[in-house]
Amino acid sequence: MKHFHAAMLFAALAAPATAQEIKIGYALATDSHYGAGAQAFEKSLTESLGDQFTFRHFPSSGLGGEREVLEGLQLGTVEMTIASDGTLANFVPEVGVLGVPFLLRDKAHARTVLDGEIGDEMLAKFETAGLHALAWGEQGFRHITSNRGAVETPADLAGLKIRTMENPVHLEAFRALGAAPTPMAWPEVIGALEQGAIDGQENPLSVIVSAKLAEVQDYLTLDGHVYSSTIILVSPIFWDGLDDAQKAAFEKAADDAVVAMRAYVDDVDTSGVAALREGGMEVNELSPEQKAVFRDALAEPYKAYEAQFGKDLMDRIQAVQ
Secondary structure, eight states: OHHHHHHHHHHHHHSOOOOEEEEEEOSSOSSSHHHHHHHHHHHHHHHHHTTSEEEEEETTTTTOOHHHHHHHHHHTSOOEEEEEHHHHTTTSGGGGGGGSTTSSOSHHHHHHHHHSHHHHHHHHGGGGGTOEEEEEEEEEEEEEEESSOOOOSGGGGTTOEEEEOSOHHHHHHHHHTTOEEEEOOGGGHHHHHHHTSSSEEEEEHHHHHHTTGGGTOSEEEEEEEEEEEEEEEEOHHHHHTSOHHHHHHHHHHHHHHHHHHHHHHHHHHHHHHHHHHHTTOEEEEOOHHHHHHHHHTTHHHHHHHHHHHOHHHHHHHHHOO
């Protein structure tokens, strides 16, 4: 019997180590900025580590909603996700500051903030929430679509029934601008627009194009009121099981994923407007001067944002060049 055990042990030691599976879940389809990031991550990691890991992708909320997936990371039942900052603010409240309208001027400003000291400080806070954050990804700036007409001044938003995310920062801003923000689960939005239950919605171009909103909306206003980011996260339980070389490869893969996501957003920001115009949408873009009028109309909410997130943090973000 001893010989049998010894033989079994030797066979186990001699057998090649099996690749460890990484389950990665995200909210949109594979042909989205999320998918581009997830695929770039897998490619980079395989180049660095060979066949040490295999990936199972769960796009289109295949593992559930973002909150459920993040709870899976905390428990160690899911290894990785790319999740939106709107959901992540429930885990690290400071992240909510990024949703303050007109705080981030443009993509260059947003990327510099997130790639620098402020972004690193926020990523580090996820450890206390039972998550390990690797890097900031991107969705892009959010814009308004409507069936009521172009939006050029705050007065054009008066009474506009607009679907927003269930984000208190966004809701407060739209109310202050005179709109009637209406939080609604995304799967219900197209039907509500078709039926006229709501007049409009707001999203990055990546979503406006992929969801074919030109079929149910006549006007697009490129106002860039809020920048939407994402974060690439891994389960701390999984992370703690990696050696230093593996961790370095994961960090490099996250950086490569960010490059892919930003390239996807840049491409859609250029090609998307042309596609939407071809689809029959009337497109207008706000000038910096017009945006300043909207920003000034948010003086009261800004006081509340400063009380919530800290005036120092908001000033630091605005000071980044």
